[in-house]
Every structure is written in structure tokens, then in C-alpha cells.
Amino acid sequence: MNLTKLLAGTALALGLATAAAAQDKTKVGFIFVGPVGDGGWTYEHNEGRLAVEEHFGDKVETVYQESVPEGADAERAMTQMALGGADLIFTTSFGYMDPTINVAAKFPDVKFEHATGFKRADNVSTYSARxxxxxxxxxxxxxxxxxxxxxxxxxxxxxxxxxxxxxxxxxxxxxxxxxxxxxxxxxxxxxxxxxxxxxxxxxxxxxxxxxxxxxxxxxxxxxxxxxxxxxxxxxxxxxxxxxxxxxxxxxxDNWAPYYIDRVQAVMDGTWESTDTWDGIGPGMxxxxxxxxxxxxxxxxxxxxxxxxxxxxxxxxxxxxxxxxxxxxxxxxxxxxxxxxxxxxxxxxxxxxxxxxx
CATH class of the missing domain: 3.40.50.2300 (Response regulator)
Structure with missing residues (x-):
């Protein structure tokens, strides 16, 4: 085997290994209603996202879009995230409820989690804090x-x-x-x-x-x-x-334990549509x-x-x-x-x- 073929084969193997590693990562998306620097609601949801990264390391990739208006813009942002390969998408405002349900129906293999809403589907969970x-x-x-x-x-x-x-x-x-x-x-x-x-x-x-x-x-x-x-x-x-x-x-609002738990469920294949409403006792x-x-x-x-x-x-x-x-x-x-x-x-x-x- 000449050197050119050897190098080509090595490059191909490395490329395939890199692609496999990328596929192994669980991709988690977040749609935020405000900027991550708002000092309040979105800041804490983003702290939860960062906690997911810290907990899972290179097993996850997180993506987010901030300051997404409630309505048609939200539906577009969720659709782009799903098309981009997200396995799980957290939509973090009440007004995202119908857009979440609409987009989830088009992407049955993607899991969605909607904060503070009440509409669910087989691939849509709801969660909120008391x-x-x-x-x-x-x-x-x-x-x-x-x-x-x-x-x-x-x-x-x-x-x-x-x-x-x-x-x-x-x-x-x-x-x-x-x-x-x-x-x-x-x-x-x-x-x-x-x-x-x-x-x-x-x-x-x-x-x-x-x-x-x-x-x-x-x-x-x-x-x-x-x-x-x-x-x-x-x-x-x-x-x-x-x-x-x-x-x-x-x-x-302490979202980190919930986010980590739900990402783990996707990784384990145990994720199911649930409704979570926790308060001071569980620490949310x-x-x-x-x-x-x-x-x-x-x-x-x-x-x-x-x-x-x-x-x-x-x-x-x-x-x-x-x-x-x-x-x-x-x-x-x-x-x-x-x-x-x-x-x-x-x-x-x-x-x-x-x-x-």
C-alpha cells in the first residue's frame, strides 16, 4: 500500500469516527423568550442548560435561541432546531404552547418539553414550578x-x-x-x-x-x-x-435537576410524556x-x-x-x-x- 492510500484511509477512518461521535451526542435545544442576560426567567433556564453541559460533558451538545417572540416566530425557531438534529427541545414560555404542539406533530421522533403550559402529546411533556x-x-x-x-x-x-x-x-x-x-x-x-x-x-x-x-x-x-x-x-x-x-x-427557579433528569431519560430511552409541577419541597x-x-x-x-x-x-x-x-x-x-x-x-x-x- 502506498503512502497516499494509507493517509487517505486514515483520514477516512478519522472522519467516520468523528461523525459517529457526533451522532452519539444527544442534541438538546432551548427556545428562550428573553435574552440569557435578563437576570431573571431566561437567565435561570440558561443556567439549567449550562448545568446539562457540565453534567454530561461531551455526551451532549446544547443549542439555544434567545429572545424568540411567542407565536409564528417560535414555530419557525423550533422547526429549525428539529431540522438541525435536536433530540430534545425545551420551549420555555407559556405562549409557546400551541407552536410546540404544532411542531411536535411534524417531528414525532423529537421529544419536546413545554414550560408552564397544559397541552401534551406523545412526544410533548409539560413542566412548571409552583x-x-x-x-x-x-x-x-x-x-x-x-x-x-x-x-x-x-x-x-x-x-x-x-x-x-x-x-x-x-x-x-x-x-x-x-x-x-x-x-x-x-x-x-x-x-x-x-x-x-x-x-x-x-x-x-x-x-x-x-x-x-x-x-x-x-x-x-x-x-x-x-x-x-x-x-x-x-x-x-x-x-x-x-x-x-x-x-x-x-x-x-431551579431548573437544573429537571433538565438533567429529562436529558438522561432521552439517553436511556425511558423518556415518556409527563406533567411535572414541583415546588419548594422538591427544590424547583x-x-x-x-x-x-x-x-x-x-x-x-x-x-x-x-x-x-x-x-x-x-x-x-x-x-x-x-x-x-x-x-x-x-x-x-x-x-x-x-x-x-x-x-x-x-x-x-x-x-x-x-x-x-
């Missing part, structure tokens, strides 16, 4: 720390996930402070720092000295810091750069450090509430609770069922204003 458990802890702190009795809440979209959080925070603020009032501003965006800042400033001008948010940027934290004497809570991520004031604690929802800006006694109360929810001893939606119009919803000691919570489209008694349709 953020309302964290809202209960925030509400307790907020109700005790407000001096004006006015709490502002920046909502993204009027979907069940956000409505649950508002109700949970309000119930627990009201429990410790019967005089508390909530003002809700709808931003109609997950991530728009300018809009979020404007919403926070408007609420502060109306007398709110606590701002809660279900939007993804740190702009409300910055607005509160500028105003002074206003407290906030990190949303989805710790937002600890604003601690110890205004950010006195946070809800942290974490309460960020409660700072020393919170009085020690209140901090202990908040931690006890967190622990009792995590242990399953207390459910944030435990009766008696009425709906906004005064009709009975939960009797004394009765606990809300997951079906009602998953589709929640009403405020509880005491909240003012209408939920936008």
Missing part, C-alpha cells in the same frame, strides 16, 4: 414590612400562572395586615426593562412601598433603589446585586436569602412558612377563601385542587380591579 408557594412567603414579608399599606404588583400577562401568584401574595399579606391594598399594573410583556421601570415608578408614585413583579428584568429593582425606602423581591432569579435593599429576598422553587433589612422575628416567620410549605404541612390556598365577588370558593380547612389552580382565572376576595380578558 411559584405561588414562593409568593406566599413574599406576601407575608410584604404585608408586615409595608408602612403605607400599599403594595404594587407588576404582572406580565393575565394567565393562570400570574393570577395564582397575585392571589397567593395577597392572601398572605392580608393575613398579617388586614389594611393592606394591592395595585396591579399589567405590562403585557415578559421582558421590557423600560416598560417594567415605568410600571414600578407609577406604583411608587401612587404610594406603594413594596413592589412585587412577575416580569423578568431587574428594572423594577433599579427603580425602587432610586426611589429609596421601597422594598422588592427578586423574580425567577436571585437579583442579589440589589440586596440587602431594596431586594430583601427572592424566588429562584427556592427562596433566596432573606436579608437583614427584614427584622429577625419576621425573617424567622418567613422561613417557618417556607419550611411548612416545603414539608407539605401547609398549602398556600387553604380555606376559608372567597372569590372576588364574595362567593365561597374554599371552606374552612379545604385545600385548592390542582385543576382549579392550573386554570385560575379569578381574583380572591379583597383584590380590586378586573382581570383583563
Amino acid at each position: 411559584f405561588y408557594e414562593g409568593r406566599a412567603v413574599q406576601g407575608h414579608i410584604a404585608g408586615k414590612m409595608t408602612k403605607t399599606n400599599k403594595i404594587g404588583y407588576i404582572g406580565s400577562f393575565p394567565i393562570p400562572e400570574v393570577i395564582r401568584g397575585i392571589n397567593s401574595a395577597y392572601i398572605h399579606a392580608k393575613k398579617v395586615n388586614p389594611d393592606v391594598e394591592f395595585s396591579i399594573v399589567w405590562a403585557y410583556t415578559w421582558f421590557d426593562p423600560a416598560k417594567e421601570a415605568d410600571a414600578a415608578k407609577a406604583l411608587i408614585e401612587q404610594g406603594a412601598d413594596v413592589i412585587l413583579q412577575h416580569t423578568d428584568s431587574t428594572a423594577p429593582q433599579a427603580a425602587a433603589q432610586e426611589a429609596g425606602n421601597v422594598i422588592t423581591f427578586g423574580q425567577a432569579s436571585d437579583m442579589a446585586e440589589y440586596a440587602p435593599m431594596p431586594r430583601v429576598s427572592s424566588i429562584i 422553587v427556592e427562596i433566596g436569602e432573606i436579608t437583614d433589612a427584614v427584622p429577625a422575628e419576621l425573617k424567622a416567620e418567613a422561613e417557618a412558612l417556607r419550611d411548612s410549605i416545603g414539608a407539605g404541612e401547609y398549602h398556600p390556598f387553604t380555606g376559608p377563601i372567597n372569590k372576588q365577588d364574595g362567593t365561597a370558593w374554599l371552606a374552612e380547612g379545604e385545600v385548592a385542587d390542582d385543576g382549579t389552580l392550573a386554570g385560575m382565572n379569578f381574583y380572591v376576595e379583597g383584590l380590586t380591579g378586573d382581570i383583563p380578558q
Whole structure:
């Protein structure tokens, strides 16, 4: 055999080995609604992606697309990812629900995981976190720390996930402070720092000295810091750069264990369509450090509430609770069922204003 043939054969063997190694890798895609640097929701999902890379090393390849609008753009991005050889695709926003179902139907061999939705298929799982458990802890702190009795809440979209959080925070603020009032501003965006800042400033001008948010940027934290004497809570991520004031604690979404588990299931061939809704107990929802800006006694109360929810001893939606119009919803000691919570489209008694349709 001459040297040319030997080299050609070696090159071919190396090429085939490289191709085989690439095929052996599990390709995992992520579709993000905001930028990975948003400091909130998308940041934490991307931390989960990075945890997958760290855990599996060269057994996986991850790809992602950030700032994908909900709707037709999302469908195009998912289709491109599936055509690019993804074995598993995580679609990480509520508004991706129908696009996920549509694209999954065209790619039956690709597994899809949709965050915060409720539509499933043989190759589509759903997953979410019980953020309302964290809202209960925030509400307790907020109700005790407000001096004006006015709490502002920046909502993204009027979907069940956000409505649950508002109700949970309000119930627990009201429990410790019967005089508390909530003002809700709808931003109609997950991530728009300018809009979020404007919403926070408007609420502060109306007398709110606590701002809660279900939007993804740190702009409300910055607005509160500028105003002074206003407290906030990190949303989805710790937002600890604003601690110890205004950010006195946070809800942290910890997706990494779930992402690692689902990638492993694809590798093992055991992946099945499931619905996962975990909270403080399993560790999908974490309460960020409660700072020393919170009085020690209140901090202990908040931690006890967190622990009792995590242990399953207390459910944030435990009766008696009425709906906004005064009709009975939960009797004394009765606990809300997951079906009602998953589709929640009403405020509880005491909240003012209408939920936008």
C-alpha cells in the first residue's frame, strides 16, 4: 500500500469516527423568550442548560435561541432546531404552547418539553414550578414590612400562572395586615426593562412601598433603589446585586435537576410524556436569602412558612377563601385542587380591579 492510500484511509477512518461521535451526542435545544442576560426567567433556564453541559460533558451538545417572540416566530425557531438534529427541545414560555404542539406533530421522533403550559402529546411533556408557594412567603414579608399599606404588583400577562401568584401574595399579606391594598399594573410583556421601570415608578408614585413583579428584568429593582425606602423581591432569579435593599429576598427557579433528569431519560430511552409541577419541597422553587433589612422575628416567620410549605404541612390556598365577588370558593380547612389552580382565572376576595380578558 502506498503512502497516499494509507493517509487517505486514515483520514477516512478519522472522519467516520468523528461523525459517529457526533451522532452519539444527544442534541438538546432551548427556545428562550428573553435574552440569557435578563437576570431573571431566561437567565435561570440558561443556567439549567449550562448545568446539562457540565453534567454530561461531551455526551451532549446544547443549542439555544434567545429572545424568540411567542407565536409564528417560535414555530419557525423550533422547526429549525428539529431540522438541525435536536433530540430534545425545551420551549420555555407559556405562549409557546400551541407552536410546540404544532411542531411536535411534524417531528414525532423529537421529544419536546413545554414550560408552564397544559397541552401534551406523545412526544410533548409539560413542566412548571409552583411559584405561588414562593409568593406566599413574599406576601407575608410584604404585608408586615409595608408602612403605607400599599403594595404594587407588576404582572406580565393575565394567565393562570400570574393570577395564582397575585392571589397567593395577597392572601398572605392580608393575613398579617388586614389594611393592606394591592395595585396591579399589567405590562403585557415578559421582558421590557423600560416598560417594567415605568410600571414600578407609577406604583411608587401612587404610594406603594413594596413592589412585587412577575416580569423578568431587574428594572423594577433599579427603580425602587432610586426611589429609596421601597422594598422588592427578586423574580425567577436571585437579583442579589440589589440586596440587602431594596431586594430583601427572592424566588429562584431551579431548573437544573429537571433538565438533567429529562436529558438522561432521552439517553436511556425511558423518556415518556409527563406533567411535572414541583415546588419548594422538591427544590424547583427556592427562596433566596432573606436579608437583614427584614427584622429577625419576621425573617424567622418567613422561613417557618417556607419550611411548612416545603414539608407539605401547609398549602398556600387553604380555606376559608372567597372569590372576588364574595362567593365561597374554599371552606374552612379545604385545600385548592390542582385543576382549579392550573386554570385560575379569578381574583380572591379583597383584590380590586378586573382581570383583563
